[in-house]
Amino acid sequence: MKLLNRADSELLFEALARDHCLLFPIRRNDQLVLASSDKTPVAEAVIGEVRTADPLKALFLLAREKVAQGPSEETPGRRKPFCVIGAKACDLKGFKVLDSVFLDPDYGDPTYSALRAESILISSDCTTAIETCFCLAVGVKPWPEEGFDLNLSPVTGGFVVEEGSERGRELIAKHAALFGEPTAAQLAERDAARAKVEAGVRELVKASGVPDQGALEGRVMKQYESKLWEQEASTCVECGACNTVCPTCHCFLLYDQGGPSGPARFRIWDSCLIKDFAKVAGGANPRHALWMRLRNRFEKKFDFFKKVAGLYACTGCGRCISACPGKIDIRRVLRELVEDNA
Amino acid sequence: MPRNPYASVESTVLEVIAETPTIKTFKLRPSRVIPFKPGQFMQVSIPGVGEAPFTPSSFCGIRDTIEFTIVKVGRVTEQIHAVKPGDTVGLRGPYGNGYPLEAFRGKDVFVVGGGVGLAPLRTLMYSLFDMRKDLRKLVYRAGCRTPGDFLYWEEINSWAGNPDLDMKLTVDAQDGSRECHVGLVTSIMDFEGVDIPSAIGVACGPPIMMKFVTRSFLSFGFRPEHIYLSMEKNMSCGFGKCGHCRLGTVYCCKDGPVFTYDAIKDFEGIWD
Numbered sequence: 001m002k003l004l005n006r007a008d009s010e011l012l013f014e015a016l017a018r019d020h021c022l023l024f025p026i027r028r029n030d031q032l033v034l035a036s037s038d039k040t041p042v043a044e045a046v047i048g049e050v051r052t053a054d055p056l057k058a059l060f061l062l063a064r065e066k067v068a069q070g071p072s073e074e075t076p077g078r079r080k081p082f083c084v085i086g087a088k089a090c091d092l093k094g095f096k097v098l099d100s101v102f103l104d105p106d107y108g109d110p111t112y113s114a115l116r117a118e119s120i121l122i123s124s125d126c127t128t129a130i131e132t133c134f135c136l137a138v139g140v141k142p143w144p145e146e147g148f149d150l151n152l153s154p155v156t157g158g159f160v161v162e163e164g165s166e167r168g169r170e171l172i173a174k175h176a177a178l179f180g181e182p183t184a185a186q187l188a189e190r191d192a193a194r195a196k197v198e199a200g201v202r203e204l205v206k207a208s209g210v211p212d213q214g215a216l217e218g219r220v221m222k223q224y225e226s227k228l229w230e231q232e233a234s235t236c237v238e239c240g241a242c243n244t245v246c247p248t249c250h251c252f253l254l255y256d257q258g259g260p261s262g263p264a265r266f267r268i269w270d271s272c273l274i275k276d277f278a279k280v281a282g283g284a285n286p287r288h289a290l291w292m293r294l295r296n297r298f299e300k301k302f303d304f305f306k307k308v309a310g311l312y313a314c315t316g317c318g319r320c321i322s323a324c325p326g327k328i329d330i331r332r333v334l335r336e337l338v339e340d341n342a
Numbered sequence: 343m344p345r346n347p348y349a350s351v352e353s354t355v356l357e358v359i360a361e362t363p364t365i366k367t368f369k370l371r372p373s374r375v376i377p378f379k380p381g382q383f384m385q386v387s388i389p390g391v392g393e394a395p396f397t398p399s400s401f402c403g404i405r406d407t408i409e410f411t412i413v414k415v416g417r418v419t420e421q422i423h424a425v426k427p428g429d430t431v432g433l434r435g436p437y438g439n440g441y442p443l444e445a446f447r448g449k450d451v452f453v454v455g456g457g458v459g460l461a462p463l464r465t466l467m468y469s470l471f472d473m474r475k476d477l478r479k480l481v482y483r484a485g486c487r488t489p490g491d492f493l494y495w496e497e498i499n500s501w502a503g504n505p506d507l508d509m510k511l512t513v514d515a516q517d518g519s520r521e522c523h524v525g526l527v528t529s530i531m532d533f534e535g536v537d538i539p540s541a542i543g544v545a546c547g548p549p550i551m552m553k554f555v556t557r558s559f560l561s562f563g564f565r566p567e568h569i570y571l572s573m574e575k576n577m578s579c580g581f582g583k584c585g586h587c588r589l590g591t592v593y594c595c596k597d598g599p600v601f602t603y604d605a606i607k608d609f610e611g612i613w614d
């Protein structure tokens with residue numbers, strides 16, 4: 001454990017910005033959004049609080065990204081690796097899910113693989129919770145426990161710094177002059193802050209009635225024929241916002257386009273709620289009804305990923321709750337899933 | 343870093359054969375050899391327009407050219423149907439598992455095809471002919487809507503003289519073009535001399551046809567794990583990442599497209 005004061009943290013970030021695209025949360029109206037050090041002074045970084053409005057996946061898998069150009073088998077447009085400051089535990093869990101999809105020796109996504117291998121993640125504790133937070137229900141604490149290089153816990157006088165990887169240890173060693181030792185009082189302050197925010201999330205979880213993930217085992221299949229899907233889908237407008245803001249939704253479409261620099265292939269985000277998602281050219285559509293597609297989203301997150309990758313593909317970030325114009329609340333759906341009234 | 347799985351291999355169109363008013367066979371020469379197994383599929387693309395998944399229809403032992411038999415049914419296939427010899431298309435793949443031919447050794451193999459499903463089955467049949475001495479009985483049953491819709495009519499009929507093949511063809515209705523038995527493909531599924539408990543059943547065709555062929559196999563006592571189905575779903579990436587072709591806990595592209603019936607029978611929408 002180390003201590004980094006606020007002024008030294010800015011020196012560290014500026015040093016990292018030389019080889020990386022430095023990104024950090026800033027306040028815009030009532031939300032936090034990611035900003036780049038190219039355009040925004042690092043002094044505006046909000047380290048702590050809650051997750052940003054956009055998920056981190058939006059950086060590592062662009063909404064529309066060129067993945068092939070003409071007849072070349074080279075991956076076009078290599079991007080500079082990121083150094084993300086202030087990533088939250090929910091987004092780090094998102095990477096666990098995305099890694100299980102996009103990193104593989106035979107068919108790994110080259111851009112995602114390179115960015116994941118070369119980017120630095122400097123995460124931070126949540127210091128508050130918002131109404132839609134329910135990370136505790138899906139096994140995520142409101143502070144990072146894994147998947148980071150360094151973690152920053154805001155305390156009086158700066159940040160308590162935890163190493164989470166070999167890269168993190170190297171960073172501290174390389175910039176040793178910037179780091180000090182935390183006092184016992186600062187460590188106690190960190191623990192107290194964590195306990196407070198955890199209690200806050202626990203209250204929110206209780207108030208929403210979202211079940212703990214331990215109760216979800218086998219529930220989607222048990223409730224497969226339930227009326228709950230039709231009821232919940234009745235307000236769905238098929239916009240796909242839940243997919244877009246979800247840190248684990250990974251589905252995409254390959255889209256070919258001509259242009260002045262020759263034909264190119266793009267990987268674009270797709271949404272499983274949209275009618276033609278699974279439709280084949282001949283017209284057959286295994287999920288022709290909207291409620292089937294809504295059920296499919298939950299099946300994928302709470303059945304498929306558990307069986308295939310050993311984890312639920314939900315991080316409790318609550319972004320889909322805020323994004324849904326139909327007020328479909330994932331916490332309510334999960335509650336209905338575990339209730340035996342079908 | 344992994345090689346780019348999204349890039350296509352440039353391929354030259356050597357020949358275009360009109361099979362029926364809506365189906366053409368395209369003989370392609372990829373700029374580098376693309377080895378494949380029967381039942382595996384590839385993404386065929388028109389540069390800058392789009393790609394769509396197809397299973398080759400030629401013998402996989404031919405290394406420098408690959409044929410695809412393609413129905414004109416959507417945006418991409420309409421463009422594919424417009425290509426001429428000398429044009430360039432893209433090929434990406436092969437993807438998926440293909441038929442486990444090793445597991446067919448020493449068994450009776452009962453192959454049933456329908457419509458454009460005869461295309462991938464042509465690749466399979468060439469391989470089965472190639473390993474004929476290692477099989478027991480080899481049965482081929484094929485059905486199409488009308489004789490005019492029959493793919494490879496001359497070629498398939500030339501197989502009729504093969505004493506090592508038990509072959510029957512049928513059509514739903516006559517169209518006056520060629521003589522053929524009339525009836526659903528299930529009406530020509532007879533199993534005399536077939537060792538049902540160990541026999542391999544293969545079905546490839548429209549979903550509704552595969553549903554009834556599977557039902558027929560099961561009613562005659564074929565084991566669910568011996569019935570091989572070729573599933574058509576909306577494959578985009580081809581390697582289990584894009585999410586479109588998921589069936590329950592498997593991806594059709596990566597874990598299929600050939601599945602045994604017992605592996606997928608409990609998943610929703612397999613016949614849709």
